Amino acid sequence: MAKILIVDDDASLRRVLEYNLAEEGYAVATAASGEEALEVLGRSSFDLVLTDIKMEGIGGMELLARVRRDTPETQVIVITAFGTIEMAVEAMKAGAFEYVTKPFNRDELKLAVRKALRVQHLERDNVRLRREVSTRFEVKNIIGDSEPMQHVFRLIEKVADTAAAVLITGDSGTGKELVARALHYGSGRAERPFLTVNCAAIPRELLESELFGHKKGSFTGAIRDKKGKFEEAHGGTLFLDEIGDLPIELQAKILRALQEMEVTPVGSNEMVRVDVRILAATNRDLEERIEEGAFREDLYYRLAVVPIHMPSLRERPDDIPLLVTHFLGTLAPGQPVRVTPDAMAALQRYPWRGNVRELQNTLERLLILRDGDTLGLDALPDKIRHPAPDPGHGAFSFHFPPEGVGLEEAERALIMEALRRAGWNQSRAAQLLKVPRHILLYRMGKFAIPRKSPDD
Ligand SMILES: Nc1ncnc2c1ncn2[C@@H]1O[C@H](COP(=O)(O)OP(=O)(O)OP(=O)(O)O)[C@@H](O)[C@H]1O
């Protein structure tokens, strides 16, 4: 049932309108002023607002402007007194769907309402369809069929269309940014901005102004007022990339912004209200940063309402053939290139420390250098054909060597393998070994295993 809000300061007119529209089967609510209308609109949504133009306080024109801005899918019909056609024209220019003049003709009124609701319906469907297309499009860009990726897809589907802050972790090149986009385009904010701030790439002195904006003259070079990304992303999503590199002095400010949904531009003492969904990503071990005192624990919990961990490519070698086919298709469209089975097997064995990005770059190079339409083992770079055994420890194997193996030696190899698979993220490695992180750290100490990868 369509919902209509009638706004008029004349009680008898309100009653007549209400009676006529309720008779048509609409759900009708009324408000006696612009102020009351805004209150009602803040509480629930309407398909159509029918408002008088001339009212004390917030008039019909201002109400129209607010409705167009805040809920563009709601249609507005304005009521003008006979003979004030200029007002009606102004209202149409400002986005009203139609105007009716009073005293009004009942049939004319009902027809206008019916038309407005039909258009409203079409527009709403349109927005919904566009949203569905963009969601499918965005999630479709993330290639993977392995269990860890299925898990990621399920999480995306569950949390995309919520307000929850999501912290995306994972090694470099695992697709964190793709996930952030999929979350935005799968949400009700899809039509509003998606903005990114890379906390590692912007010098500390500029980062604060980038995030919160600044007032003219607040520092050398601030030649005019500038809005920050929080404000620019209003109604949409702000993606804080490389959040692990956020300087500690700014962490408190971000935390406040998230808690209060208010920001203070540099050099200003006025707060600006914002409505943004926050997504963050990092390839650092934030729990370790917290222990080091480089990251605030309270901010961490605020950002990681829903954590999504992106698996490294070496944890999901089954996805490599899919990714290879996908990239060959997009990098060389219309030119079928075949990968021989032994070459594919080598690509699956290679540890891909740079993850999907490294795979993508490697294929791009191979496509340029190839002769013919087959990529065989001999086309692959040496390091992929013969991956070096992992330095510092023997390759771990579940096969029990015939001559036996020391228990401690096996434990050390297992820990090394878990660290390698977790990209030396200790919390993640502890998860893989199903022990608390402090136990892992203790064992690492016992075996004198360094905290960082020996290759770095
Ligand atoms: N599952 C995937 N399917 C298709 N392409 C992917 C996938 N994962 C990553 N990519 C591609 O790999 C590249 C790197 O991905 P992305 O920028 O999202 O990684 P990241 O995790 O943000 O890396 P970094 O930590 O280095 O910023 C991009 O070109 C992206 O399109």
Ligand SMILES: [Mg+2]
């Ligand atoms: Mg990234």
